[in-house]
Amino acid sequence: MPLISIFYLILVLVYLAIGAAIIFHMLYYRINRKVATVMFFIYSTGGIILLTSNFFLFRIVNWYNIFSDSGF
Numbered sequence: 001m002p003l004i005s006i007f008y009l010i011l012v013l014v015y016l017a018i019g020a021a022i023i024f025h026m027l028y029y030r031i032n033r034k035v036a037t038v039m040f041f042i043y044s045t046g047g048i049i050l051l052t053s054n055f056f057l058f059r060i061v062n063w064y065n066i067f068s069d070s071g072f
Contacts, residue, residue: 004063012051021046
C-alpha cells in the first residue's frame with residue numbers, strides 16, 4: 001500500500017471519528033427532538049456525499065506522476 005494511501009486512510013478515519021462525535025452530541029444533547037432528527041439526516045447525508053466524492057477524486061489523481069516530478 002503506497003504511503004499516500006496510508007495517509008489518506010488516516011485522514012478518513014479521523015474524519016469519521018470527528019463525524020461520529022458530532023452526531024453523538026447532536027442526538028444526545030438535543031433540545032428539540034424534531035430539529036435534532038432533521039439536522040442528523042442533513043449532516044449525515046452531506047458527510048456521506050462529501051466523503052464519497054473525495055474518495056473518487058483521490059482515486060483519479062495519478063500520485064506517482066506528482067511525486068516523481070517533485071523529486072520525492
